[in-house]
Amino acid sequence: MLGIFSIVTTEILPIGLLTSIGSSFTISDGMAGLMMTMPGFLAAISAPLVTIATARIDRRLMLCVFMALLALANLLAAVAPDYWLVLVSRVMVGVTIGGFWSIGAGLAERLVPAESVGRATAVIFSAVPLGSVLGVPAGTLIGDVAGWRMAFVVMGALSVGVLIMLLMVVPPLPSVRATRPDVLRGMFRSVSTRFALVLTFLIVLAHFGTYTYVTPFLEKVTHASAPLITVLLLVYGAAGIAGNFLGGAMVARRPRLTFGLAAGLIATATLLLPVLGRGKIGAAALLIIWGVAYGAVPVSSQTWFAKAAPGSPEAASVLFTASFQATISFGALAGGVVVDRTSPSAVMTLGGITAILMVMAVLVHFARRPTWAES
Numbered sequence: 114m115l116g117i118f119s120i121v122t123t124e125i126l127p128i129g130l131l132t133s134i135g136s137s138f139t140i141s142d143g144m145a146g147l148m149m150t151m152p153g154f155l156a157a158i159s160a161p162l163v164t165i166a167t168a169r170i171d172r173r174l175m176l177c178v179f180m181a182l183l184a185l186a187n188l189l190a191a192v193a194p195d196y197w198l199v200l201v202s203r204v205m206v207g208v209t210i211g212g213f214w215s216i217g218a219g220l221a222e223r224l225v226p227a228e229s230v231g232r233a234t235a236v237i238f239s240a241v242p243l244g245s246v247l248g249v250p251a252g253t254l255i256g257d258v259a260g261w262r263m264a265f266v267v268m269g270a271l272s273v274g275v276l277i278m279l280l281m282v283v284p285p286l287p288s289v290r291a292t293r294p295d296v297l298r299g300m301f302r303s304v305s306t307r308f309a310l311v312l313t314f315l316i317v318l319a320h321f322g323t324y325t326y327v328t329p330f331l332e333k334v335t336h337a338s339a340p341l342i343t344v345l346l347l348v349y350g351a352a353g354i355a356g357n358f359l360g361g362a363m364v365a366r367r368p369r370l371t372f373g374l375a376a377g378l379i380a381t382a383t384l385l386l387p388v389l390g391r392g393k394i395g396a397a398a399l400l401i402i403w404g405v406a407y408g409a410v411p412v413s414s415q416t417w418f419a420k421a422a423p424g425s426p427e428a429a430s431v432l433f434t435a436s437f438q439a440t441i442s443f444g445a446l447a448g449g450v451v452v453d454r455t456s457p458s459a460v461m462t463l464g465g466i467t468a469i470l471m472v473m474a475v476l477v478h479f480a481r482r483p484t485w486a487e488s
Contacts, residue, residue, distance in 0.1 A: 115275045116180055116217060118240035120210055122248025123187060123268050124152050124441075129253030129346055130261040131328050137261065138196040142329050143449035148203050149325050150449070153442025155207025156214070160435040161297060163212040172216050172286035173279065179213040180276040187269035191262045207438070215434045223286060235361035235412065242353030242408045250347040253328075257339050297428055305421035306432070308478045313414045313436045315471035316376050320407055321444035322451075323383050323464035327400075330386065330457035335396045345397055349404040356408020364409070364416045372413040373475035376468045378406030384465030387458035411437070 127134060127148040135145035167175050186205035193199045221233035252264040300306045331337040331345060356375070364371040382403035389395030414437060418429040451460045 114237050114240045115278065116176060116213060116240075117237060118243050118248070119180070119183060119268065119272050119275050120206075120213055121241050121244030122252065123183060123206055123265075123272075124210060125149070125244060125249055126252045126264060126268065128325055129249045129328060129343070130256045130264060131326075132332065133256055133261045134199070138199075140196060141453055142326065143453035144196075146325055146445050146449035146452075147200060149321065149445035150442045151200055151203035152207035152210055153321075153438040153440070153445065155204050156210035157435045157439030157442065159208045159211030160215045160431050160438065161294075163208070164215045164431050165294060165297075167212070169288045172220065172288065173283050175216055176213060176283070177276055177279050179209045180272055180279060183209045183213075184269050184272035184276065187265045187272060191265040191269065210438055211434060214438075215431045220286065224283075234415075235358065238361070238412045238415065239354065239357050241411045242350060242357045242404070244350075247350065250343050250350060253339075253343045253346060257343070297431065300422050300425065300428060300432060303421045304481070305478075306418065308474070309414065309417040309421055310432070310436050311474055312372060312376075312417065312471055312478075313433070314440050315467055315474060316372075316379065316410055316414075317437055317440035318444040318447070319376070319379055319383070319464045319467035319471065320410065321441045322448035322467065323461050324403075324407075325445045325448050326452045326457050326460050329452065330390070330461065331396065334387070334457055335390055335393060337393060337396070341393065345400055348397060349400040352401045352404025353408035356405035357412060358408075359405070360409025361412045364413045368413065368417055368420065369475055369479050371409055372417065373472050373479075375406045375409040375413060376471040376475065378402050379410075380465045380468035380472065382406065382465075383461045383468065386461045390461075 127145065131142060131145050131148075134148070135142055138145075182205055186202045186209065189205070190199050190202040193202065217237070221237060222230045225233045252268070255264040255267060327346075328342060331342045337345065360371055360375065382399045386396065386399050390399055415430070415433050418433040422429040422432075448460050448464075451463060
């Protein structure tokens with residue numbers, strides 16, 4: 114959980130620092146958004162490649178290797194004199210995400226008794242909203258006080274600490290069920306797996322195409338001060354923690370309802386932000402709704418993939434990671450193009466429309482009612 118927290122926080126750290134990093138290198142908000150595009154793109158590629166290539170290596174050793182790489186990436190970003198070096202560091206982050214998350218997300222069943230696997234999985238995925246509630250606001254605060262580079266120094270130090278804890282606490286985890294290319298190919302025969310890919314693409318596109326540029330929106334549309342933006346991101350993250358555990362409690366029994374409801378709430382929040390988000394109270398209320406909704410998304414997506422492939426948990430994690438991260442990359446890139454050519458409000462509207470399409474896709478799956486592992 115701490116490893117994924119470090120990774121998620123590092124991945125989305127630029128969201129709260131986007132404007133200050135852009136100003137430091139004299140680049141646009143859209144160009145600065147490449148810091149979000151690069152990790153997702155590399156994570157999508159590295160998730161299957163790294164997991165298959167290291168399939169027979171002890172999983173604890175691989176987790177440690179990826180955490181060391183994350184520490185180096187953060188420290189490189191902190192000292193980078195040019196923007197292209199920052200992007201190189203983000204490539205390293207992407208490789209870390211793809212490998213660590215694909216391996217770590219499915220390890221709960223090997224670390225706890227069978228009756229505790231569900232709860233352990235929820236704890237692991239609580240790192241996603243925790244990265245928002247603690248990581249991004251804390252990084253934004255550090256950036257405001259000591260500069261954006263110091264935020265990456267702190268994340269580098271945290272990554273080293275997690276590496277030490279992995280070595281001290283996690284037992285050896287020799288590979289027991291190697292992920293092979295034919296296993297991944299076979300998963301695509303499942304109708305529910307294909308739906309999982311479509312739903313994940315639409316909801317993550319809707320979220321990261323908009324949330325990547327929430328700081329410019331709050332600055333230019335809400336006219337919020339830097340301290341208030343930090344508070345609003347903190348409120349959003351706190352709502353995300355609640356959403357994670359609410360979603361985790363619901364998704365095992367009602368996966369369609371949980372995933373569809375999360376998308377509907379994201380659509381509501383993003384479509385209303387250009388109207389009600391002009392006021393600080395309206396923006397805060399909608400960010401709470403958005404946070405609760407997105408908090409349920411990662412656990413819903415992972416659960417959907419796991420239900421579609423109950424006999425291949427690591428392969429399910431690979432597909433989940435690859436699809437999730439590829440869409441983060443595409444969403445941040447698409448949002449950057451829109452925000453540079455139009456406005457932050459237009460980005461929110463387009464994201465809301467995309468989330469509505471995801472709700473419609475859930476309704477189609479509900480109407481078909483396929484069994485989860487249907488071929």
